[in-house]
Amino acid sequence: MADDATGKKRLGAFARNVRGLREAGTVQLISMVIFVLFSVFIARYSWALPGDGEPTPLTNDAERALYDTRAYLAADLVDQDDRIVLVVYDDEALINLEKRSPLPRDALAEALRNLDVMGAKAIGIDVLFDQPQAEDPELVETLRAMETPTSVAYATLATNKADVVFQQQQHLDEFMQAIEEGGTNARRASIRLDDEFGATRVWPNIIPDLPPLLGRAMLEDAGGPFEGFEGYEGAIEYRRALKADFADDVDPEAPVEGQVEEPLFFSLSIELFLDLDPDVAQFVAQEIEGKYVLIGGDILDYDRVATPFTSWTGFEPSGLSVHGELIAQMLDGKRLTQIPVWSIWIMALVVVGSAMVVALLEWSAPKLVPLMLGLGAIYVGLPFMLHFHEVDTYGLPAVGWLVAWIITFTVVTAAARSAGAAQRSFAQGALGKYIPRDIAEAIIDDPDLLSLGGQKREIYVMFSDLEGFTKMSHAIEPEMVAKLLNRYLEMLSKVVLDHGGVIDKYVGDAVVAFWGAPIARGDDAERALKAGYAIWQAGEDFRKEVAAMDASLPKIGKTRVGLHFGEAVVGNFGGETRIQYTALGDSMNTAARLEAANKPLQSSVSASREIIEQANLDWWVPMGRIVLRGRAQPVDIYQPKPGFPEGDRRKLEEVVQVSDSNPELASQLIDQVVAGHSKDSALENYSNRIRNLNNGGAYVLG
Template sequence: MTRRYNWTLYLAALGIAVFTWLLVAHGPLRAMENWLSDLRVGLMTARQPPPDDPVIITITEDTLRQFPYRSPLNRVFLAQLITVLSEKGARAIGLDILFDQPTEPAADEALAQVLHHSATPVFVAYADHETLNVQQQAFLEQYTAGMRRGYVNLFLDNADGVARTIFPGRIAPNGQFIPGLAVALAGVTPPPEPLPLRYRGLAPGAPDDQLLSAFKIYPAHLAAMLPTSWLAGRLVLVGADLQETATDVWKTPFSALLGYRKGHLPGVVIHAHAMAQLLQNQPLPVTPPWAVFSLYLVAALLGVAMTRLDWPVWADMGLVIGLISGFGVLTFWWYGQGGALLPLGGPALALLIAVSGAHAIATRQERRQKRFIQGAFARYLHPDWVKQLVADPNLLRLQGERRELTILFTDVANFTTTSEDLPPATLVWVLSHYLEGMTEIIIAHGGAVNKYLGDGIMVLFGAPVMQEDHARRAVRCALALDQFAEKFRTQATDPDGTPVAFGETRIGVHTGEVTIGNFGSHARLEYTAIGDVANAASRLEGLNKHIGTRIAVSDAARVHAEQQETTDLRFQPIGRIVVKGKSEALQVFHPVAANPASITRVNDYAAAYALLDVGDPRAAERFAELQTRYPSDPLVAFHLRRLQAHECDSRIKLTSK
């Protein structure tokens, strides 16, 4: 399929890149890109031992069963827990538990005393009006006044609600900057803007869905039993692990791979991932915006350029799938090596849109071109050629090419006399029906009618469409044409049913290399073959009248046809013929359809001809026998006459055309 492109397509590629980038980075497809990134996090994050900091102490269902009510958490228990952690040498404690409502006054007071006077720094959870109502906010402000505080907010993506960013902190309603809980407990300088969160991998040997294995986690109700060495000098996070009731459980990148129940994590664990990243100073590499857009642009340009391959749509789509798959594997591998999360869905979409758009534009241009060809050339070219031009407008180029093909010529004997004897209307009637029947047979055998030469036809096999078996097709077509022409000759009538004399059809077939192409101007083109092959085929057709046959095939056509493992054709040698005006002999054959009725005759003739070919005197006797056995065989009669005239070999020199 031919396509014409211009620079506007590359501007379109730029537009596609911008459109896709906006659609994915800031539009409804952002969740798709996020999901592909999350999938890489889930599959390619390297396993590593749990870090020393932080240690997580969790409030579990078993913890809550010790108390008469689940919420708020028993504050006497919490005070005792903080005391235990402090006594075991914790370096600092972070509480991912909001104190936004009162409980028993004595319990509230007991916890407040511990929080204010603990020897170990304790950071309490803080939130504001985004998550609390007025009463909750007021109690929280009053209860935690004078304490170390940290925002427990999780920075959730607006597109899909996944926690992918570390919350650095912000100005509280009272005008004071309060860091995020992870930032505060880690004791680092708050980053100027939210940081991409780099989740840690599972512990070596842990099952693939045991995300909590990334940290050292112990239940709160067993804290007093823990060895002091497990907590001494450690940063400790305290929070809920109540995944069965979906309390304080959040969507993470692991959810893309493991789903809701196994991929979501408690908020305290997400804070722990953030702390570990801050403490180890291992930021997640970020692809700069210019590089992201460059990938979109390269994908769009590649999509436009791909259509120059002139492949069918299915092949282009196969290449697109291959490119996307290859780039996808590369992005997964790159992240696994510690690289950034490169965009995948966006560039893939840009590539698809570019290829699809370029195909749509090219298809529209081709339809216009085909309409132009049909309108401009239908009056000048045979419909077969018009169809070829519509299928491949590249054939309109005037430059030719060298190609091996087979040419078939037909001619009706004594047609000049017939045309003079018949009324014009009858002549048109008879000739039209004859040519129509011949043309149907030619087309059925894959030939292309190149020219109608009055009553004759010039046929091409192997052009404009390549055919490996062009010679075999041509010979089979010649036999079918001969059968039709003989039947037509004996049954030809005028429109009133009156029999009409119609000559026998003679056929010549030759194979060779010619120059083919459009010859002429754009106003009047003729697609044809130029070279001696066409002339030779015409001479072969003319040989029949001297020999008495109706089909003559050159040795080149015979050899090419037999190369196709032909089993339904036999070739009877006519002789080495030298036409008038030529010195070189041309080996000529007469084709016969191989069947039980003809095979014996063909073999008998071959044996007699072998004697003739070497000048054996027994040839005359053998051909005389064949004349008796096959009185209607034109080749037997022809050679018997020659032998009787003392022409005792297979070299035949014609004295007339």
């Protein structure tokens, strides 16, 4: 039942907020729509937003950092790959060859001739021959004579602006033409890698006029399994070495700083293939036969490539190793599943839509915080789960989803609250004319408090009436009647609301109010009694105000008040088109008769014992027992007398106790009290009543 009530409350809040948004100002709505569309853009394109030190700190850097984390944690742990061998110019070889740049081509020519007879499946050369060298004819001749399929590095100005200038492009084209003239097993292959955003994470996009990528060309020439990678431009599936070497002072359990991964590929220095000794040649041939051979540099300060692992290990492998990874990925058939673009759009709309719904449902903070933490875990965890299941998550938002959700939730919440604030202010103002502000706020927060129907409640009722106002209204102009009546009701209404009461109705100049519903307070009895006395005082102030306004106006009578505590049915009565929040029951009638009794009692304010017993106010004194008109049961009445002597109050209490059993003593006691208050007409009236009690010790009003 509680869950149903909570659900209805949230649905009510949702409907109310939707109405509020519809009724919001044009500027506010346009601003909200712009921010929501911006959130959709972030949820879809968070990888493409400015970053990398740009002035606008958005999401792409965080997306790539999260992707790198996924890639590192999801990477397969493998032993050294025995399908691929690297023949490298390393720093030691260059020192021995006494030439660093460009790489010695005569050494390469000799190494190629020796490799050609060792049974490699295919050879790939990751060295750009873009500058003329004296050894070029020898190298061209060697390449043209190769029996082993050989792919030679090629680049263009359009694709490798950082590596090639116009003159280099010219020489490179001439070099390639020289190799490819006539029949030859050597051909050009692209060595372009995609290092966008500072790291090589994906395969380079395929450009129709550019030769196939080095690894693609090698597998194609060797008849390897590469067909599944035709047109593939997704993420590179990097692997991690099963074993790793650590410096002596590095804790193996510590983070990867200082860690050096064991090479994934067996590497041989190019020096091994120069002046090759027959015994060494036999050993080297065993390492080359049936394998894919990549030739290039592995130099500390040249052609190093940042990968998704670099932020974890601090290590940048050579570009040659990255080409090896591309070959291995094709050999393993690890073509990662691509996520359709339309599904990313749908997810972006779902993220933003869910944020709007939650914002309009008005979740409380204790429930909202776990929800946001859960959504954060889903938005960040989903790409991890997909990545571990060999789905390409490069470009899949994670941070973008979370940021978009927060922006949308914040904007829609602000818009709904802003629109609702105006409505709430209006509602509070309207309700505040009838009920106290705190009750008005409670009703606005929980409209079910004013649902159609009623419930039995114990309430404190007050009736007031202005003596002689009806007669006076016939003697003056209607405009003046309206002016005086509005002023009078304004003064009395303020008293009721200031004391936390609910104005039930106005009946001409009469004001009906009650306490204890729709919300009950512990001090409602005291509030009601204090309000009753303050109502009489406000009436006296009104009389003085009218007299000072116009001496020709008829004299205003005094305000009389009746107060009672008892059961009533309180709620909304009427129909769906018009309702009135009111109280019905005998307690209402009793309070009305107490108000009317003031006239024969020559008093102004009378309250029943029932309401006095609910409060702790010693300035209300007992004034006997009466039988109200139309009633059979007597009522003990009290009247307010602030500053009344304690001794006299006790005598009045004794009068009530002995009035039935000892009327003579009661008369003596009341006469003693009256003697000290000669101007109190109500006490004098009590003295007369005490001598005319019925058999039950009560005075029957005629």
